[in-house]
Each structure stands twice: as structure tokens, then as C-alpha cells.
Amino acid sequence: MSQLAPEITDVHAIVDEVWRSFLGEAEPLLARPVPAGTPFDSAAVWSASVSVTGGWQGTVTVEVDERVAAELTRQMLGVPDTADEDVADAVGELVNMVGGNVKSLMPGPSTLSLPSVAAGRAAFASESVEVARLDALWAGQPVRVTVHTAAQ
Amino acid sequence: MRAMIIDDSRAMRSILRRILAGLDFETAEAGHGQEALDQMTAGPVPDLCLVDWNMPVMDGYTFISTVRRNAEWRNVTLMMVTTESEHTQIVRALAAGAHEYVIKPFTPDAIVDKLELLGLVSKGALA
Numbered sequence A: 001m002s003q004l005a006p007e008i009t010d011v012h013a014i015v016d017e018v019w020r021s022f023l024g025e026a027e028p029l030l031a032r033p034v035p036a037g038t039p040f041d042s043a044a045v046w047s048a049s050v051s052v053t054g055g056w057q058g059t060v061t062v063e064v065d066e067r068v069a070a071e072l073t074r075q076m077l078g079v080p081d082t083a084d085e086d087v088a089d090a091v092g093e094l095v096n097m098v099g100g101n102v103k104s105l106m107p108g109p110s111t112l113s114l115p116s117v118a119a120g121r122a123a124f125a126s127e128s129v130e131v132a133r134l135d136a137l138w139a140g141q142p143v144r145v146t147v148h149t150a151a152q
Numbered sequence B: 001m002r003a004m005i006i007d008d009s010r011a012m013r014s015i016l017r018r019i020l021a022g023l024d025f026e027t028a029e030a031g032h033g034q035e036a037l038d039q040m041t042a043g044p045v046p047d048l049c050l051v052d053w054n055m056p057v058m059d060g061y062t063f064i065s066t067v068r069r070n071a072e073w074r075n076v077t078l079m080m081v082t083t084e085s086e087h088t089q090i091v092r093a094l095a096a097g098a099h100e101y102v103i104k105p106f107t108p109d110a111i112v113d114k115l116e117l118l119g120l121v122s123k124g125a126l127a
Helices: A008-023 A066-077 A084-105 B010-021 B033-042 B060-068 B087-096 B108-117
Strands: A029-031 A045-054 A058-065 A110-112 A116-119 A128-138 A141-150 B002-006 B026-030 B048-051 B077-082 B100-103
Touching (some): A008 A029, A008 A066, A008 A084, A045 A066, A066 B010, A084 B010, B002 B010, B010 B108, B026 B033, B033 B048, B048 B060, B060 B087, B077 B108, B100 B108
Parallel strands (some): B048 B077, B077 B100
Antiparallel strands (some): A045 A058, A045 A116, A058 A141
């Protein structure tokens, strides 16, 4: 049975807008084809998720290479050096923006959770199913955004 | 002019602080609505509050509703800056007393445009 899901082109547009807003236009976010089921290909990862509940239920997750996370944090905080708590804050705000805008594409009304952030790969509940995935490169480093809903 | 930035993300507060500093605002910051109310009660009262919606302890909607119930704070301009972009939520926030609404992500120009509409900065203030 098909799951109600955002269009991948819409997810890409959202992520691209967030990236350009906070990282500028100099280094574009480049989409890349990655076969389904391929693990996120980075040894050092930050991940963050937000959940949407209500008219549509799902989870939006962002995974970024640690170098992307560090640069994102430097740009957002306007500082040259970053601590882990800074990175967690910045990556959390990133998924908040992506998740909030994905929520706006789906049937409402619904509620967005506060972000949860981890230094490491995201783990997904076995009863959830991936309904959209964007793989991209930024400054040569991998970025992944996934949308999951509960399996029907 | 004094502004208070109310957002649980330090990164977002930093971004907004730099924009407002470029507009010659003095800024204070709070990580949630209750912290902002405590600061306003202690004074000084800001001219402008930029308010996120989803925050721990007290969310932005509750903060705005609370501020609007206090006659002493009737001159405070309230602007939501949030990822919440459902039409019903925008209407709800404006009905509760928000003057303007900015959806994240935003550009500095988007913030300046709203502040111009509110008469808090002059045109081209960030140039």
C-alpha cells in the first residue's frame, strides 16, 4: 500500500532553500543518485530528526558529514571554532527548518516536535518505512534527508 | 531600539542578533517564552520581540498571548519567526496578537522588509 509522502522535488527545494539561506550561494548543494538501502557513506556523522503528528504523521531526518556540520555551525553562529554543543544546536535547527517546511506540504493540522540530535548515524524504527530520500553533496561531503512514515 | 530574540536555538539567535545589530538594535536573548517574560518583568521592556513558535517550557504562541494580556506591554511589537507555515497557525498567531510573521528559512532582507512594514527601520537600513 502506498504511503502519503512529500514529492522528492519539493524536499529538494526545501533543503536547497535552507542551505542557500544559511550557507550562501558559493557552494551549491548537488543532488546525487544513491541506490535505495545504501547506508549513509560517511564515517563521522551528525544526525537530527523531528516528528510530525496530526493530519500527517512522519519523521524527517537529516544526516550530514561532520565537516558539513562544522561548517554549517560556523556559518550559523558566526564563530571560527565550534564545540559539540554548538554543532548539536545548529544541526537541530537545520532539521527543524527542513521538517517544518515538509510538514507544510502535508495534510494538517499537525504538530512539529522539538528536534533530537545525535553524534552518529540515525536509527529508524523497524515499523517505519522510508517514503522520500534526498542524497546530496555539499562541498564534496555527503548530506542525506529522509522522510519516514509508519508502515501500514 | 531594544529587541528581544526568543528562540531555543543559539544558532538562530546568533543569526537574528547579527541582523538586528546591523540595524542598530540593542538585543537581549531568551531560550523560551517564560525566560523572556521573566526578563521583560525585570525590565527593560523591549520595543520588539522576535519569537519562535516551538520551544521548550513556554512556546511562542503562549508567550504572545501572555504579553497581549498585559496592558503594560501593549507597545511591544511582536514578530513570529518560525518554521510553522500552516495557514491556520499563521492566522492563530496573528489573532493572538503577533504583528508580523516570518517563515524560516529567511534572508536578512526578509527580516528588514518586515521591520520596514512595521515602521521600526527605514528603507535600505541594512545596506
